Amino acid sequence: MDGFTKLAPAIWLREPALSPSSPLSSLPSGLPPPSLVVLCTRVGAQPKHIAKYVAEYLDRYPATALLVLESNLADMTYRGDSAQQARLSPARHVLQAHLQPGLTSEGIVVHAFSNGGAQCAAQVVAALPPAQRATAFRAIILDSCPGEASYTRSANAILLPLAKSPMLKLLAFPFIHLILCLVFIADHVFGFENVVARARRGLNSSAYIAYAVPRLYTYSSADQMVPAPDVEAHAEQARRAGYSDVVNLRFEASGHCAHASRNAEQYWAGIARLFDRSNIIAQG
Secondary structure, eight states, rough: OOEEEEEEEEEEEEEEOOOTTOOOOOTTOOOOOEEEEEEOOOOOOOOHHHHHHHHHHHHHOOEEEEEEEEOHHHHHHOOOOOHHHHTTTTHHHHHTTSTTTTSSSOEEEEEEEHHHHHHHHHHHHHHSHHHHHHEEEEEEEESOOOOOOHHHHHHHHHHHTTTTTHHHHHHHHHHHHHHHHHHHHHHTTTOOOHHHHHHHHHTTTTTTTTTOOOOEEEETTTSSOOOHHHHHHHEEEEHHHTOOEEEEEEEESTTOOHHHHHSSHHHHHHHHHHHHHHHOOOGO
């Protein structure tokens, strides 16, 4: 992660390096750019894929800090909420630093990818004190998420990063299926809510994200990991819950978490529009 400081395992921060002539705002609306963008990656995201989003944000919003949170298998299977939020405490401190008054840029944007990113986003939001959650966020971007819990799709998503290593995939196969069996038994037999369901619920709760915070869903009809109807159902639930600014950006041919690479112009234009119309809640 070139240019980033490693705050903890799987937590990386890059503060903007501005010259006196660097622009403080890249938004046509005249609003200041976000103070911080939090990228919550999918499980097994490769550095080269993360780097593409980092480069785009650096180019478009040079005054914005970037915090990368890499989601992992432990968080999606056996690690509890308290342990996850403790793991994310360095990230919480970064968010709190960017909530201090007097910043030239304002608001925090969360950009989550796949169910792993949605789960991570829900946890880092929950790690903030309730009083800060109410005013922290400027916008939410949900890329290829959140889906519904599915045994087959969960297994495929976890094994996908191992596709280039057949031996490692073969060795991991029984362990992953054992873990998923235990998770789904706990969910369907004993009534323990699985992490995907908790993330879906948390991201549509005003206790975590204020109703005024606009959100953008980017997804695809061709996505085999998180089908379009799963994402659209969550977006509709958000509207019914009281979120007033919810936009669906549906693509037809891009794969899972591949919308920016296949539809770059439309993807980043959607994010720019989201930023332009976003409400900075602290200003009312």
